[in-house]
Amino acid sequence: MFIVIEGIDGAGKSTQTKLLAEWFEEKGHEVVLTKEPTDTAFGKLIRKLVLTGGKEGIIDGARISHEAEALLFAADRAEHVSKLIKPSIEAGKIVISDRYFYSSLAYQWARGLDLEWLIDLNRFAVRPDLVILLDLPVKESMKRINGRSIKTEFDKIVELQKKVRENYLKLAERFPEIRIVNALASVEDIHNDIVALVEHELFKK
Numbered sequence: 001m002f003i004v005i006e007g008i009d010g011a012g013k014s015t016q017t018k019l020l021a022e023w024f025e026e027k028g029h030e031v032v033l034t035k036e037p038t039d040t041a042f043g044k045l046i047r048k049l050v051l052t053g054g055k056e057g058i059i060d061g062a063r064i065s066h067e068a069e070a071l072l073f074a075a076d077r078a079e080h081v082s083k084l085i086k087p088s089i090e091a092g093k094i095v096i097s098d099r100y101f102y103s104s105l106a107y108q109w110a111r112g113l114d115l116e117w118l119i120d121l122n123r124f125a126v127r128p129d130l131v132i133l134l135d136l137p138v139k140e141s142m143k144r145i146n147g148r149s150i151k152t153e154f155d156k157i158v159e160l161q162k163k164v165r166e167n168y169l170k171l172a173e174r175f176p177e178i179r180i181v182n183a184l185a186s187v188e189d190i191h192n193d194i195v196a197l198v199e200h201e202l203f204k205k
């Protein structure tokens with residue numbers, strides 16, 4: 001089984017992926033807990049070139065284009081899918097990923113790229129059985145991750161996150177595997193909602 005947890009920055013994804021992994025392990029399953037960008041050389045390159053606000057993200061005097069960003073995320077994902085996700089699913093393990101190609105659709109679309117191009121670019125990515133979208137107002141996510149962002153860029157970050165949240169909700173209408181969970185609730189209530197969705201999915205199999 002392959003499960004993905006998605007949402008805007010600070011929505012609670014890493015908190016909930018860990019709890020879900022523990023839940024499966026207590027039931028005797030072998031779990032592969034993973035994330036994107038990955039910890040491989042590609043993921044590290046993305047963190048250096050795309051996700052730093054500093055001069056490391058500048059190449060030949062300018063920031064890389066949004067298209068190049070999307071291609072880097074896709075390259076990291078191609079390695080992730082072929083080296084870890086597919087073999088683990090084939091070995092009967094439970095794969096839980098903190099972010100997947102839906103992040104590229106939501107974020108790179110919010111950066112102004114064409115959604116259909118992004119979907120085509122990511123067509124190689126095996127579809128998960130279930131995608132949990134942790135939906136949270138940006139005001140609350142900003143409170144939760146307060147201090148992580150540079151103050152002068154705060155307004156820009158809020159605007160981007162608002163677009164990303166809207167995009168995720170639009171994607172949920174298009175991709176039937178996406179289920180929306182209210183991430184304003186307590187950690188325990190959210191975990192219980194996720195478990196209910198997972199049990200429903202397991203029951204179908």
Ligand SMILES: Nc1ncnc2c1ncn2[C@@H]1O[C@H](COP(=O)(O)OP(=O)(O)OP(=O)(O)O)[C@@H](O)[C@H]1O
Nearest residue numbers: 008009010011012013014015016144183185186187
């Ligand atoms: N339901 C919740 N209620 C209140 N605080 C929460 C809740 N879930 C997580 N948090 C807290 O919010 C912060 C962000 O949570 P977490 O790191 O799990 O989010 P994330 O979606 O993985 O973030 P990012 O996308 O930036 O990696 C952490 O300090 C975490 O303890």
Ligand SMILES: Cc1cn([C@H]2C[C@H](O)[C@@H](COP(=O)(O)O)O2)c(=O)[nH]c1=O
Nearest residue numbers: 009036037073099100101103104107108
């Ligand atoms: C996979 C992926 C990620 N992103 C963005 C989303 C976040 O802002 C960062 C990752 O940060 P995290 O704290 O490790 O979750 O990268 C993106 O824009 N496109 C993607 O495909």
